[in-house]
Amino acid sequence: MGRAFAEKVLARAAGLSEARPGEIVDVYPDLYMSHMASWRCIRTLEKLGTDKLYDPDRIAMVMDHISPARIPKTADDQRMCREFAVRKGIKKFYDVEAGIAHVVLMEEGYIRPGMVVIGTDSHSTIYGALGAFGTGVGFSEITAAWVTGKLWMKVPDSIKVTIEGPLARGTSSKDVMLKLIGTLTADGATYLSVEFHGSYTQGLSISDRMTLCNLAMEVGAKNAVVCADETTRSYLAERGVPSGHYAEVHPDADAVYVKSATVDGRSLAPQIACPHAVDNVKPIDQVAGTKVDQVFIGSCANAKYEDLVEAARILKGHKVAPGVRLLVSPASKEIVARTVKDGTYSILLEAGALITNPGCSACAGDGGVMADGEVTLSTANRNFQGRMGSYNAEIYLGSPAVAAATAIRGAITDPREFLS
Amino acid sequence: MIEKILARASGRKTVTPGEVVVANVDCLLLHDLSGYLTGRVFEREVRRPMRYPERVVMIFDHHFCPPTEEGARILQENRSFARRWGINLFDCGNGNTHHVGVQNGFIRPGTVVVGSDSHTPVHGTLGCFATGIGNDSHAGTVMPFGKAWFKVPDAIQVRLSGTHKRGATPRDAALWLTGTIGEGGAIYKALEFAGPYVEQLDFWDRWLFPLIVVDLGAKCGYIEPDEKTLSFVRSVTDKPFDVLKGDPQRAFEAVWEWDLSDLEPxxxxxxxxxxxxxxxxxxxxxxxxxxxxxxxxxxxxxxxxxxxxxxxxxxxxxxxxxxxxxxxxxxxxxxxxxxxxxxxxxxxxxxxxxxxxxxxxxxxxxxxxxxxxxxxxxxxxxxxxxxxxxxxxxxxxxxxxxxxxxxxxxxxxxx
The missing domain is CATH 3.30.499.10 (Aconitase, domain 3)
Incomplete structure (x- = not known):
């Protein structure tokens, strides 16, 4: 009987010949990501009474979530991390100017097919975009992994999600995922390994794969993956990682899936997740015209280079509607560089966007906070009540194209109105 | 120049230092923090209509992207205050108060400019009488009557000459002057920056000098408008303005002269x-x-x-x-x-x-x-x-x- 991706990758990381769903295995992750709150791990480590690290090269720290500090406590926490990294010889340390941890680590070539990556962020499922097993864990787990190198995990069952393309005009990977989340619901894949298959995923850009795997968290996934292919290999090769430096893991053709789902991208319309749950998804025509105060293009889900280019394509020659704030937070320093170079940055600026330094920005409450009664259309991955400031504010989630069209009109707008 | 501006703004032929005048205010600059306090006092305590909403400019610059709910609430109240009264509003991301005020043509030579930011005297660079006053004064006199009272300051001329050596810049000159004149070295004075050094500077380098006066304790600082000033103003606004200059034989309480040729960073x-x-x-x-x-x-x-x-x-x-x-x-x-x-x-x-x-x-x-x-x-x-x-x-x-x-x-x- 064939094995699914998660079973094979966890067996390898646990040094076992096989690992069955439901089995508990001791996994030796290849990389442990912790963001700005790494200070919690450092404090926990102090309490453990040891500071001998299993392998400092497997530790990656990125000072995202709040960057830079606006209160002394945050500045102190970040300084603690900085000094710890120097003291412990942690080379994969990225300071407040780098951007969002997930995106930075992928750009740096640290995430490779077949790896197991744990991170102190629920959207660590994103690492599946490069054929890795990525999952979110707590600070204590990360600290324990720092010291022991291992973490126990229950091997998940798998779900096969088939996406057929090409996508209908005006839609993107974000719409695919919102459609899927609306269909499966927020707990539709709890503790399942989500495997993306189908014609749409073949040759799909890493950026779109990141959106798929990132948002898989919102159906409850343990991890999510688009298995490595030529696109993955060339993405890594461009970042100095030749294919000999990793071992791809692919599910067997006869792997067993406990569930399956299909999204037909060919007939898809832009989708919106309405307040206050990510699975409260409606096709855009049902919410078009809803007035917004703010549009946020940001987060690890949708502030990648391709996302900003897509938004700029619609915003070019237009202005943000009077009274509406358009907040753009590129996901990384590299993305800022690319968008400045190719003119995307300039188009956004001329349209009236407020472009922040790279980072989590409004998605992590670091700016873009709303007051009572305000409404934001966001490209991020969560719209829970109170997530962006007031409990009496509303967040709608949509694609970068929807965000751009909405910024121009000041109300939720179908981007197809701007595509010729 | 300041005496002439204050005389005209208060409807008099002349004024003399030490005299208290009630002057018409041409522009009121508020930022997000001061705007909030001013708006509350104006609506809750003053409770009169606003005389010249078109002269009031509010710029969100301390919060460029509010990181707290309290910050978001302040900005939201400011926005609705601005809408209610029809004042000019520049939301987050437009820039800092003084630059936005100037770049959008709200500051013109010969006028009276007030603001709650203490660096408001910087607008003396355009040949204005500009000074920072309190939020309650904005709410109590500027908003309802378009006026504010001032004691006419004595003037001191700061005459600068020389050419910088490599590595020194006008900002170094301004810092050096702050140290040399000293905090409290020009209390309630009007400081005129003049001399060949100032004349050869471009507009945005001149800007650095009236900027420092508040930290010397001065009431205002200014540079007599010349052709550079006027062409700058014309580049940001097509509204008319009327330049006022000091008399060639104007008297100063003191003239301080420095040569900046040997200035280090x-x-x-x-x-x-x-x-x-x-x-x-x-x-x-x-x-x-x-x-x-x-x-x-x-x-x-x-x-x-x-x-x-x-x-x-x-x-x-x-x-x-x-x-x-x-x-x-x-x-x-x-x-x-x-x-x-x-x-x-x-x-x-x-x-x-x-x-x-x-x-x-x-x-x-x-x-x-x-x-x-x-x-x-x-x-x-x-x-x-x-x-x-x-x-x-x-x-x-x-x-x-x-x-x-x-x-x-x-x-x-x-x-």
């Missing part, structure tokens, strides 16, 4: 703006942060100077270099000139046009052990996180050189 050291030393006295002082921004920086000129230093060099890995344009216009210009790309590639980080780390509303908090060198206008303890944190103020050249060195550095070694 200067640094205002903690804990106050008047603690100014040549850069050589603080070489090697550790800094973890550097920033071009605030009222004293973030001009296109600052980014050009930084680019001179950073050509072929990178920001030191142990230090972070923040770039905060003073206005959207400057940001766009920096993109066009390739400065955004060049400085980003060198390792600096761009932030939205605003006051940046000023008072750490949105960014710029430091630990007790940290220090920053910046082009900001103030360095008092507690403005940037821990009261123990240090802030050094310097020119864009010195800030950029320090960003490369990872410690306070002399820009002359990098030019």
């Amino acid at each position: 200067q640094v205002a050291c903690p804990p106050t703006v008047g603690n100014v030393k040549p850069v050589t006295a603080v070489l090697g002082a550790p800094v973890q942060w550097s920033e071009l921004g605030g009222h004293g920086g973030g001009r296109i000129e600052d980014f050009r100077l930084a680019a001179q230093i950073l050509t072929g060099r990178r920001v030191h890995p142990d230090l972070r270099f923040n770039l905060v344009p003073s206005s959207r216009a400057v940001f766009r210009q920096a993109v066009r000139e390739g400065l955004v790309e060049k400085l980003h590639e060198a390792g600096a980080t761009w932030f939205p046009p605003s006051t940046g780390s000023n008072q750490a509303y949105n960014m710029g908090a430091m630990t007790a052990e940290e220090a920053m060198i910046s082009t900001h206008a103030r360095n008092f303890p507690g403005r940037n996180g821990s009261p123990e944190a240090k802030m050094y103020l310097a020119s864009a050249l010195t800030v950029a050189a320090s960003a490369v060195a990872g410690a306070i550095a002399d820009p002359r070694q990098y030019l």
Whole structure:
């Protein structure tokens, strides 16, 4: 009987010949990501009474979530991390100017097919975009992994999600995922390994794969993956990682899936997740015209280079509607560089966007906070009540194209109105 | 010049120093924090209609992207106040109060400009009487009556001459003057900046001189408008204005003259703006942060100077270099000139046009052990996180050189 991706990758990381769903295995992750709150791990480590690290090269720290500090406590926490990294010889340390941890680590070539990556962020499922097993864990787990190198995990069952393309005009990977989340619901894949298959995923850009795997968290996934292919290999090769430096893991053709789902991208319309749950998804025509105060293009889900280019394509020659704030937070320093170079940055600026330094920005409450009664259309991955400031504010989630069209009109707008 | 402006604004033929006049106010500049306080007093206590809403300008600059619900609520109330009264509003990301006011043509020669930011005297660069007054005065007299009272100040002329040597800039001259005249060295005076040095400066370099007067205790600072001033004003507004100049034989309480030819790069050291030393006295002082921004920086000129230093060099890995344009216009210009790309590639980080780390509303908090060198206008303890944190103020050249060195550095070694 064939094995699914998660079973094979966890067996390898646990040094076992096989690992069955439901089995508990001791996994030796290849990389442990912790963001700005790494200070919690450092404090926990102090309490453990040891500071001998299993392998400092497997530790990656990125000072995202709040960057830079606006209160002394945050500045102190970040300084603690900085000094710890120097003291412990942690080379994969990225300071407040780098951007969002997930995106930075992928750009740096640290995430490779077949790896197991744990991170102190629920959207660590994103690492599946490069054929890795990525999952979110707590600070204590990360600290324990720092010291022991291992973490126990229950091997998940798998779900096969088939996406057929090409996508209908005006839609993107974000719409695919919102459609899927609306269909499966927020707990539709709890503790399942989500495997993306189908014609749409073949040759799909890493950026779109990141959106798929990132948002898989919102159906409850343990991890999510688009298995490595030529696109993955060339993405890594461009970042100095030749294919000999990793071992791809692919599910067997006869792997067993406990569930399956299909999204037909060919007939898809832009989708919106309405307040206050990510699975409260409606096709855009049902919410078009809803007035917004703010549009946020940001987060690890949708502030990648391709996302900003897509938004700029619609915003070019237009202005943000009077009274509406358009907040753009590129996901990384590299993305800022690319968008400045190719003119995307300039188009956004001329349209009236407020472009922040790279980072989590409004998605992590670091700016873009709303007051009572305000409404934001966001490209991020969560719209829970109170997530962006007031409990009496509303967040709608949509694609970068929807965000751009909405910024121009000041109300939720179908981007197809701007595509010729 | 100030006497003439105040005479005209108060409907008199002449006024003399020491006299108290009630003057018509042509422009009221508010930022997000002061605007909120002013608006509340105006609506809750004053409860009268607003006389000239078109003269009132509110700019959100301390919060450029509110990180707290309280910040969001303040901005929301400010927005609805602005809508209710029809005043001019510039939301987050447009720049810092003074630059936005000037770039959008609200400040014109010969006028009376007030604002609750203490650096409001900077608009004397355009030949205005400009000064900072309290929020309650804005709410109580400026908003309902379009007026404010002033005691006419005595004037002192600061005559500057000389040409800088390599590595010294007008910002160094302004810092040096702050140290030399001293905090409290010109209390309630009108400081006229004049002389061949001032005449040869371009508009945005002249700007750095009236900017310092509040820290000397002065009521206002100004530069008599000349052809450079007028062509600048015409580039930002097509509204008419009427220039007033002092009489050629005008009397000053004092004339202070300095030759700036031998000026070295200067640094205002903690804990106050008047603690100014040549850069050589603080070489090697550790800094973890550097920033071009605030009222004293973030001009296109600052980014050009930084680019001179950073050509072929990178920001030191142990230090972070923040770039905060003073206005959207400057940001766009920096993109066009390739400065955004060049400085980003060198390792600096761009932030939205605003006051940046000023008072750490949105960014710029430091630990007790940290220090920053910046082009900001103030360095008092507690403005940037821990009261123990240090802030050094310097020119864009010195800030950029320090960003490369990872410690306070002399820009002359990098030019």
